[in-house]
Amino acid sequence: MYETTYHRPSSVDEAAALFAKGKEAKYLAGGHTLLPVMKQRLASPSDVIDLGKIKDLVGIEMSGDALTIKAATTYFDILQSADAKKAIPAIVHLTSVLGDPQVRYRGTIGGSIANNDPAADFPAAVLALGATVKTNKRSIAGDGFFKGLFSTALEDGEIITAISFPIPARAGYSKMRHPASRFALTGVFVVKTKAGDVRVAATGASQNGVMRVPAVEAALKANWSAGALDNVTISTDGLLADIHGSSAYRANLIKVMAQRAVTAAG
Amino acid sequence: MSTIKLTVNGKAVSAEVEDRTLLVHLLRETLNLTGTHVGCDTSQCGTCVVHIDGKAVKSCTVLAGQAAGSNVTTIEGISKGDELHPMQAAFRDNHGLQCGYCTPGMIMSSIDIVNRYGGKLDEETVRHELEGNICRCTGYHNIVKSVLDAAGRMKVAQAAE
Numbered sequence: 187m188y189e190t191t192y193h194r195p196s197s198v199d200e201a202a203a204l205f206a207k208g209k210e211a212k213y214l215a216g217g218h219t220l221l222p223v224m225k226q227r228l229a230s231p232s233d234v235i236d237l238g239k240i241k242d243l244v245g246i247e248m249s250g251d252a253l254t255i256k257a258a259t260t261y262f263d264i265l266q267s268a269d270a271k272k273a274i275p276a277i278v279h280l281t282s283v284l285g286d287p288q289v290r291y292r293g294t295i296g297g298s299i300a301n302n303d304p305a306a307d308f309p310a311a312v313l314a315l316g317a318t319v320k321t322n323k324r325s326i327a328g329d330g331f332f333k334g335l336f337s338t339a340l341e342d343g344e345i346i347t348a349i350s351f352p353i354p355a356r357a358g359y360s361k362m363r364h365p366a367s368r369f370a371l372t373g374v375f376v377v378k379t380k381a382g383d384v385r386v387a388a389t390g391a392s393q394n395g396v397m398r399v400p401a402v403e404a405a406l407k408a409n410w411s412a413g414a415l416d417n418v419t420i421s422t423d424g425l426l427a428d429i430h431g432s433s434a435y436r437a438n439l440i441k442v443m444a445q446r447a448v449t450a451a452g
Numbered sequence: 453m454s455t456i457k458l459t460v461n462g463k464a465v466s467a468e469v470e471d472r473t474l475l476v477h478l479l480r481e482t483l484n485l486t487g488t489h490v491g492c493d494t495s496q497c498g499t500c501v502v503h504i505d506g507k508a509v510k511s512c513t514v515l516a517g518q519a520a521g522s523n524v525t526t527i528e529g530i531s532k533g534d535e536l537h538p539m540q541a542a543f544r545d546n547h548g549l550q551c552g553y554c555t556p557g558m559i560m561s562s563i564d565i566v567n568r569y570g571g572k573l574d575e576e577t578v579r580h581e582l583e584g585n586i587c588r589c590t591g592y593h594n595i596v597k598s599v600l601d602a603a604g605r606m607k608v609a610q611a612a613e
């Protein structure tokens with residue numbers, strides 16, 4: 187790891203001011219993506235600004251129709267949350283199959299979506315549930331937040347403060363875990379909104395990162411059941427092909443994971 | 453450089469280290485606590501697991517600065533003098549180790565698992581919960597046996613306290 191200067195601000199404003207002063211600053215939340223990348227010398231920030239100790243960035247709130255998870259809340263805290271279990275159990279399930287116990291103690295929801303790894307789990311939940319990403323400057327609709335591999339709508343220095351998930355009528359998540367890395371070989375999040383709309387997002391499958399799956403959405407809108415997907419074919423256009431699986435394999439996984447997610451959603 | 457103050461195995465510690473120092477390097481190189489190992493570069497193997505404020509974390513993926521002000525427990529800090537921690541004793545009695553490289557991390561993770569699940573542990577849960585710890589020798593079977601055995605012993609030890 188190259189040399190860097192570590193800062194531990196106690197407020198969002200202080201963090202943003204430190205970022206503005208740094209030559210090539212980076213925020214640090216759980217550090218379970220940034221530190222491995224720094225160890226590999228693929229990132230060499232001049233300043234590392236720790237968001238993990240900012241009290242305003244930690245916590246889970248229920249209000250009316252939404253579950254709001256603040257950005258620096260760890261996966262472990264999400265797993266412990268009675269509100270999350272009650273409002274959107276699919277999010278708790280997603281968290282339970284993310285990484286391993288040590289990763290879940292440190293990693294945060296904000297770090298996950300800011301990083302937008304094409305095989306990460308939370309981007310699928312944000313997109314399928316139509317969540318709103320709140321920052322220190324504005325609110326960004328989930329539909330417009332993810333911009334392809336490892337890129338998002340965030341501007342330089344912008345801090346995610348919270349993610350607000352509308353509570354759905356039903357939701358489910360199913361993922362085929364890569365056995366070594368535990369990231370998604372393909373994971374699918376299915377949602378039936380309270381207004382009766384159906385939204386489906388797949389992660390780990392596309393060359394462009396998380397994506398909606400219109401063919402599955404149309405079939406489930408007509409008939410919300412795993413069987414409704416039996417005859418759906420997913421196009422292999424733009425799907426990932428690597429040593430772990432061909433694009434045809436991933437296309438089939440999208441369907442199978444969607445079926446399991448619908449069964450889990452009930 | 454920064455001065456990092458924290459508590460390690462019950463003792464207050466203050467160390468002058470570069471900001472890029474990882475917690476594992478502070479422990480091993482500055483404090484000479486070499487029981488905590490480094491087995492990978494990718495945060496995947498778990499040989500470096502210690503407890504920060506009671507939670508099992510990979511000390512190779514935490515900056516020393518992030519741990520400032522916290523309470524860190526390493527493998528050196530769990531026995532009572534010559535009396536092994538019940539988890540250590542169970543690993544010895546069940547042949548839960550061969551070369552021993554992964555063992556400090558396995559034990560620190562396993563204590564955390566028993567703390568979280570108490571008496572409700574079964575084999576499947578132990579296997580799922582040990583996903584963050586890799587062992588190249590044992591095939592895991594005796595590790596799982598050790599953890600289940602220790603879960604029983606830790607319950608007895610707690611009841612006695």
Ligand SMILES: Cc1cc2nc3c(=O)[nH]c(=O)nc-3n(C[C@H](O)[C@H](O)[C@H](O)COP(=O)(O)OP(=O)(O)OC[C@H]3O[C@@H](n4cnc5c(N)ncnc54)[C@H](O)[C@@H]3O)c2cc1C
Pocket residue numbers: 212213214215216217218219220221222237257258283284285286289292293294295296297298300301303305306307308340344345346347367368369370494495496
């Ligand atoms: C062994 C291992 C297994 C893993 N398995 C999985 C898995 O199965 N599924 C999965 O989804 N992930 C997995 N991960 C990744 C893990 O979820 C990371 O913790 C997560 O991707 C990043 O969160 P973090 O809090 O650690 O962020 P950090 O590493 O601290 O930061 C990541 C990036 O986000 C930026 N950032 C962080 N917080 C904010 C914020 N509030 N506002 C703006 N920018 C911010 C940082 O500047 C940095 O660029 C795994 C990681 C490891 C080490």
Ligand code: FES
Pocket residue numbers: 489490491492493494495496497498499500501510511512513
């Ligand atoms: S050294 Fe491998 S996970 Fe820390």
Ligand code: FES
Pocket residue numbers: 548549550551552553554555586587588589590
């Ligand atoms: S005993 Fe050798 S690595 Fe586990």
